[in-house]
Amino acid sequence: xxxxxxxxxxxxxxxxxxxxxxxxxxxxxxxxxxxxxxxxxxxxxxxxxxxxxxxxxxxxxxxxxxxxxxxxxxxxxxxxxxxxxxxxxxxxxxxxxxxxxxxxxxxxxxxxxxxxxxxxxxxxxxxxxxxxxxxxxxxxxxxxxxxxxxxxxxxxxxxxxxxxxxxxxxxxxxxxxxxxxxxxxxxxxxxxxxxxxxxxxxxxxxxxxxxxxxxxxxxxxxxxxxxxxxxxxxxxxxxxxxxxxxxxxxxxxxxxxxxxxxxxxxxxxxxxxxxxxxxxxxxxxxxxxxxxxxxxxxxxxxxxxxxxxxxxxxxxxxxxxxxxxxxxxxxxxxxxxxxxxxxxxxxxxxxxxxxxxxxxxxxxxxxxxxxxxxxxxxxxxxxxxxxxxxxxxxxxxxxxxxxxxxxxxxxxxx
Amino acid sequence: xxxxxxxxxxxxxxxxxxxxxxxxxxxxxxxxxxxxxxxxxxxxxxxxxxxxxxxxxxxxxxxxxxxxxxxxxxxxxxxxxxxxxxxxxxxxxxxxxxxxxxxxxxxxxxxxxxxxxxxxxxxxxxxxxxxxxxxxxxxxxxxxxxxxxxxxxxxxxxxxxxxxxxxxxxxxxxxxxxxxxxxxxxxxxxxxxxxxxxxxxxxxxxxxxxxxxxxxxxxxxxxxxxxxxxxxxxxxxxxxxxxxxxxxxxxxxxxxxxxxxxxxxxxxxxxxxxxxxxxxxxxxxxxxxxxxxxxxxxxxxxxxxxxxxxxxxxxxxxxxxxxxxxxxxxxxxxxxxxxxxxxxxxxxxxxxxxxxxxxxxxxxxxxxxxxxxxxxxxxxxxxxxxxxxxxxxxxxxxxxxxxxxxxxxxxxxx
Numbered sequence: 001x002x003x004x005x006x007x008x009x010x011x012x013x014x015x016x017x018x019x020x021x022x023x024x025x026x027x028x029x030x031x032x033x034x035x036x037x038x039x040x041x042x043x044x045x046x047x048x049x050x051x052x053x054x055x056x057x058x059x060x061x062x063x064x065x066x067x068x069x070x071x072x073x074x075x076x077x078x079x080x081x082x083x084x085x086x087x088x089x090x091x092x093x094x095x096x097x098x099x100x101x102x103x104x105x106x107x108x109x110x111x112x113x114x115x116x117x118x119x120x121x122x123x124x125x126x127x128x129x130x131x132x133x134x135x136x137x138x139x140x141x142x143x144x145x146x147x148x149x150x151x152x153x154x155x156x157x158x159x160x161x162x163x164x165x166x167x168x169x170x171x172x173x174x175x176x177x178x179x180x181x182x183x184x185x186x187x188x189x190x191x192x193x194x195x196x197x198x199x200x201x202x203x204x205x206x207x208x209x210x211x212x213x214x215x216x217x218x219x220x221x222x223x224x225x226x227x228x229x230x231x232x233x234x235x236x237x238x239x240x241x242x243x244x245x246x247x248x249x250x251x252x253x254x255x256x257x258x259x260x261x262x263x264x265x266x267x268x269x270x271x272x273x274x275x276x277x278x279x280x281x282x283x284x285x286x287x288x289x290x291x292x293x294x295x296x297x298x299x300x301x302x303x304x305x306x307x308x309x310x311x312x313x314x315x316x317x318x319x320x321x322x323x324x325x326x327x328x329x330x331x332x333x334x335x336x337x338x339x340x341x342x343x344x345x346x347x348x349x350x351x352x353x354x355x356x357x358x359x360x361x362x363x364x365x366x367x368x369x370x371x372x373x374x375x376x377x378x379x380x381x382x383x384x385x386x387x388x389x390x391x392x393x394x395x396x397x398x399x400x401x402x403x404x405x406x407x408x409x410x411x412x413x414x
Numbered sequence: 415x416x417x418x419x420x421x422x423x424x425x426x427x428x429x430x431x432x433x434x435x436x437x438x439x440x441x442x443x444x445x446x447x448x449x450x451x452x453x454x455x456x457x458x459x460x461x462x463x464x465x466x467x468x469x470x471x472x473x474x475x476x477x478x479x480x481x482x483x484x485x486x487x488x489x490x491x492x493x494x495x496x497x498x499x500x501x502x503x504x505x506x507x508x509x510x511x512x513x514x515x516x517x518x519x520x521x522x523x524x525x526x527x528x529x530x531x532x533x534x535x536x537x538x539x540x541x542x543x544x545x546x547x548x549x550x551x552x553x554x555x556x557x558x559x560x561x562x563x564x565x566x567x568x569x570x571x572x573x574x575x576x577x578x579x580x581x582x583x584x585x586x587x588x589x590x591x592x593x594x595x596x597x598x599x600x601x602x603x604x605x606x607x608x609x610x611x612x613x614x615x616x617x618x619x620x621x622x623x624x625x626x627x628x629x630x631x632x633x634x635x636x637x638x639x640x641x642x643x644x645x646x647x648x649x650x651x652x653x654x655x656x657x658x659x660x661x662x663x664x665x666x667x668x669x670x671x672x673x674x675x676x677x678x679x680x681x682x683x684x685x686x687x688x689x690x691x692x693x694x695x696x697x698x699x700x701x702x703x704x705x706x707x708x709x710x711x712x713x714x715x716x717x718x719x720x721x722x723x724x725x726x727x728x729x730x731x732x733x734x735x736x737x738x739x740x741x742x743x744x745x746x747x748x749x750x751x752x753x754x755x756x757x758x759x760x761x762x763x764x765x766x767x768x769x770x771x772x773x774x775x776x777x778x779x780x781x782x783x784x785x786x787x788x789x790x791x792x793x794x795x796x797x798x799x800x801x802x803x804x805x806x807x808x809x810x811x812x813x814x815x816x817x818x819x820x821x822x823x824x825x826x827x828x
Contacts, residue, residue, distance in 0.1 A: 027598065029569035042572040046602070064693050066725045086603035087571055093636045093663040094600045097685050101597055101660070104688025105724035105754075155443035157501055158456040183515055184441065186508045188460070189500035222507045225639060225671040246515070249507040251665005257639040271511050274518025275690065275697050279478050282696070283689050310519035311480045340519075 002120035005051060005082040006099045006288075011062065011111030011281055013069030016077035017053050019108045024048035024081050027103055046087055051080040062110035063281035074110050076281075090126040092295060093252055100284060111281030114288045119295070124329030127295040131262035133332025134358050137299060140241045140265060141177045141216050146389075147359040148216075149381045150178030151367045152339070157185045164191065165199035171367070172207040172215045174375035175382075178360060180218035183246050183271045193219070193231055201238040208239075218244035218267035218300075225254045229261075236263055242300075247293060248272035259297035267337070268298035278311060286320045294328055300335045300360055306350045309341035318353045325356060335360050342366060343411035344384035344404060348397075351388035361385070371406050380407040416534035419465060419496040420513045420702075425476065425525030425695055427483030430491035431467050433522045438462035438495050441517055460501055462512075465494040476524030477695035488524050490695075504540040506709060507666055514698065525695030531702045533709070538743030541709040545676035547746025548772050551713060554655045554679060555591045555630050560803075561775040562630075563795045564592030566753070568778050571599045578605065579613035585781070586621040586629045588789035589796075592774060594632035597660050597685045607633070607645055615652040622653075632658035632681035632714075639668045643675075650677055661707060662686035673711035681751070682712035692725065700734045708742055714749045714774055720764045723755035732767045739770060749774050756780060757825035758798035758818060762811075765802035775799070785820050794821040 012019035028048040056076040063074070088094040100114055132140065141148055151171060153164055171179055187193040200217055208214040221231035221243045228250070232243050244267040247255050259266050276283040290301060303320035304312045317338075324336040338350065338359050343366030351357070363381055370377030380403040387397030387404070398405040426433035442462040470490040477488070502508040514528055546554065555562055565585060567578055585593055601607040614631055622628040635645035635657045642664070646657050658681040661669050673680050690697040704715060717734035718726045731752075738750040752764065752773050757780030765771070777795055784791030794817040801811030801818070812819040 029572055042569065045604075046569075046572040084603075087598065089601060089603070091600055091637045091641075093638075093660060093665075094598070094634075096663040097597045097636065097660045097683075100689065101663070101685030102688070102724075104686065104692060105718075105726070106688075107723070107725040109725075155456065155460075158443055158460040183511045184501065184508070186505055187503060189498075189503070190459075220508075222511065223505045223667070224507075225667045227505075228667065246507060246511045249510040249515070250667045251507075251669065253637070253639045253642065253664045253669070254667025254671065255665065257668065257671075269511075271515030272518065274516070274520075275514065278518060279693055279696055282693055304519075309521070310516075311521040311523075312519070 002085045002122055003082040004085060004095065004099070004120060005080055005118040006114055007078060007080050007116040009076070009111070009113045009115050009281065010079055010109055011059070011074050011076045012109050013062070013067050013074055014108055016055055016075050016079065017050070020050045020053055020079040020081065022106060022108050023103050024050050026106055027098055027101065028083065028087065046084065048081050048083050051082050054078040064111055064279070066110040067107045076111070078115070085120060085122070090123065092256070092292060096252065096292065113281055114284045116285065116287045117291050119291065123295060124331065128262070128297060129294055129329065129331025130297055130299045130334055132265040132299040134335045135332055137216070137265050137335050137360070140214070142213055143177050145357065146382065146385050147357050147361040148177040149378055150180065150360050150362045151176060152180050152182055152362060152364045154182070154364050154368065156182035157188055158190070160190050161195040161199035164196055165203045168200050168215070168217065169203045169207070170374050171378070172203060174367070174378040176215060176367070176378050178216045178218070180244055180267060181220035183220060183222070183269045186220045186222050194234055197234050197238050197240065201240055205239050214241065216242045216265065218242040220244045220246070221258070222246040222250050225257055228254065228258045232258055232261060232264060241265055242267055244269055246271050247298065248276070252292070252296060256296045262297070265299040266297060267300045268293060268302065270302045274311070286316070287323045290320070290323050290334065291328065294331065294334050298334055300337050303336045303338060305338040305340045305342045306346040306353070307341065314349070314353070321354050321356070321359070325358060337362060344381045344407050345394060345412055347384040347388040348394050351385070357385065357389060366407065366411060369410070371410050372403060376403040376406065380404040416499045416536055417496040418499060418509065418513070418534060419494055419532040420528055421492060421494050421530040423490070423525070423527045423529050423695065424493055424523055425473070425488050425490045426523050427476070427481050427488055428522055430469055430489050430493065431464070434464045434467055434493040434495065436520060436522050437493070437517050438464050440520055441512055441515065442497065442501065460498065462495050462497045465496050468492040478525055478693070480524035481521045490525070492529070499534060499536070504537065506670070506706065510666065510706065527695055528698045528702045530699065531705050533705065537709065538745065542676070542711060543708055543743065543745025544711055544713045544748055546679040546713040548749045549746055551630070551679050551749050551774070554628070556627055557591050559771065560796065560799050561771050561773040562591040563792055564594065564774050564776045565590060565781045566594050566596055566776060566778045568596070568782065570596035571602055572604070574604050575609040575613035578610055579617045582614050582629070582631065583617045583621070584788050586617060588781070588792040590629060590781070590792050592630045592632070594658055594681060595634035597634060597636070597683045600634045600636050608648055611648050611652050611654065615654055619653050628655065630656045630679065632656040634658045634660070635672070636660040636664050639671055642668065642672045646672055646675060646678060655679055656681055658683055660685050661712065662690070666706070666710060670710045676711070679713040680711065681714045682707060682716065684716045688725070700730070701737045704734070704737050704748065705742065708745065708748050712748055714751050717750045717752060719752040719754045719756045720760040720767070721755065728763070728767070735768050735770070735773070739772060751776060758795045758821050759808060759826055761798040761802040762808050765799070771799065771803060780821065780825055783824070785824050786817060790817040790820065794818040
């Protein structure tokens with residue numbers, strides 16, 4: 001019988017082997033006293049199994065509150081635990097409850113983070129994965145051999161639909177591939193969802209009629225389930241190609257219901273992610289997280305960016321990009337969304353470390369605040385990426401491209 | 415215009431006032447450079463506002479990774495930030511993205527936890543809250559003036575529907591009020607959801623016909639949205655009164671779609687909660703969490719238990735019970751679910767500290783493994799609670815009640 005294997009980074013005042021057994025017990029047939037009906041055969045079939053325990057360093061202070069060590073020693077380890085898929089079948093929420101449920105409550109751990117999940121072959125058939133993925137998003141935008149260049153409408157919230165549409169017009173004429181709502185805006189007092197779709201799609205459709213290029217706009221449909229489905233339909237009917245969902249706020253079941261329509265590319269915004277991953281010994285690592293959401297069907301997934309304005313390290317960003325680009329079954333591959341403080345200067349390091357152009361590269365102020373205007377902002381980003389792929393340094397690129405040189409002058413390190 | 419106010423416990427290497435302004439900017443109209451269209455009037459209307467900053471202690475080590483302090487000083491503070499409801503209206507997922515979104519990414523914080531939310535009056539009308547709450551759950555089970563006594567079918571996973579039904583028969587005859595699936599079981603290879611409902615409800619309906627008492631069984635419907643709705647309907651048609659949902663795994667939008675049916679009591683299981691709250695300076699506190707889920711419509715919500723087997727302190731459990739019992743608008747009040755390692759001995763301390771019997775008191779092994787049998791296990795729990803309310807000590811109760819005395823002998827501290 002196929003099994004799902006989870007890898008955890010743990011810390012415990014006990015022997016790691018013992019703590020791992022507690023985890024496996026709690027998350028399958030465990031209880032605090034034996035009860036009738038708990039036969040050996042049944043345990044064999046449904047019990048979680050500790051597959052391996054790799055002991056790492058010992059520290060003197062616990063990472064998070066839990067049982068105290070009498071000797072003041074807390075042992076770290078990588079443990080692998082597996083479950084038969086007979087326990088939960090192809091039910092993602094129940095799989096999440098099994099791999100990420102009450103185990104975070106166990107006092108025997110002073111640290112516990114889900115690092116990765118190995119999923120069995122049959123999941124590749126039972127779940128369809130992304131409906132569009134990299135390949136589909138390239139087709140929808142007509143962009144090949146370079147990253148999709150995107151931006152977020154700023155200010156995040158406050159513009160009227162017509163103001164938003166005016167910005168989209170400027171951006172479309174500037175040659176942008178992708179534009180999105182901020183996650184703070186879905187339907188505000190002065191920008192109802194439908195009015196915004198009407199105003200923005202009028203601009204996008206008219207630009208497409210004239211030029212043949214349809215800008216992908218990710219409208220933030222996040223909300224209650226029926227509301228999201230109505231908004232999804234509204235985008236579709238208006239000729240839009242993409243819907244944005246704040247996946248952590250909406251949650252797995254509501255999001256998947258929307259994704260299962262499979263007619264719009266899904267831009268998955270991971271806001272709230274810091275809460276789930278920022279502590280090194282609590283929560284979930286991006287490697288595990290992105291697998292769950294790829295099964296659910298996201299097409300584009302945020303990964304932060306190199307030299308971002310947030311807390312995340314470049315190493316972590318690179319790992320996230322690589323995780324997204326790794327093939328999963330015969331599913332389409334998810335498009336990593338690079339954002340946060342990006343203006344093009346980071347293209348060099350991003351390309352040097354990932355060797356890919358399969359990215360949606362988002363710049364906010366980097367485009368709209370470009371000293372030569374938004375069109376030059378978009379051009380500068382394309383120049384930066386071309387230069388990075390051509391093996392130029394930032395300085396060489398500045399000499400060659402005047403729009404990019406102007407971007408450096410404004411956004412580069414002072 | 416009404417505002418939503420969030421209280422955060424923060425840590426920062428900067429002046430707390432400055433860090434709070436960064437948070438407010440990031441979560442409303444902020445971007446890294448000024449852009450056209452960002453007028454003062456617009457800022458005024460949609461900008462988040464720092465309402466207060468109460469500076470607390472300074473520490474020498476950051477709680478979580480973030481910006482480094484040159485002086486090695488990290489300042490803690492309680493900050494309140496408010497948003498106009500014009501920003502998100504009555505959209506819970508977007509409110510969550512605003513209050514708990516990218517702010518966890520901000521490098522200026524080395525700790526950030528959402529402690530509480532003050533919601534405006536109009537939320538009380540726009541959201542219906544629990545369909546049943548304490549009052550409705552008491553009516554459905556016919557239990558007044560004492561806690562509802564409940565248990566979880568153990569082993570968590572592995573029993574066939576008939577084995578589960580046999581246990582329910584023993585428990586019903588023992589006088590139990592409430593029984594639930596474990597969160598690990600929804601539909602397993604040897605216990606399909608429908609078969610389990612059929613087998614269990616046959617027992618419960620037949621017991622109700624004979625005795626007039628209908629045991630409330632919380633079937634775990636957690637799954638995809640349509641699947642949950644089908645399972646909900648199945649319970650309803652079979653004469654059941656309650657559905658269980660793993661709220662963190664299912665997520666807000668899918669869960670609310672189910673809750674909005676308002677025909678079954680909703681048993682909200684918070685597995686995964688430890689990940690969101692266990693670190694003192696990351697995530698969300700139960701006070702804030704329970705408000706969001708009450709708006710969504712949960713009737714019963716897990717709070718752990720006094721002297722539990724998990725990491726949570728008794729103080730935290732008491733705070734959670736009090737949070738649930740606090741009136742919210744004219745909504746029905748949510749029933750706190752006390753569980754984890756409970757066997758009746760904790761009734762005394764639970765009552766002493768909370769002075770309430772408005773609880774669903776869950777014991778697992780404490781009932782099924784009672785030395786005189788399950789019926790005596792249920793009786794022992796009722797005795798413990800009667801004794802606690804009557805002001806007896808555990809020792810006095812042991813002298814008066816033989817079933818409870820036997821429970822102490824088996825489960826009390828050795």
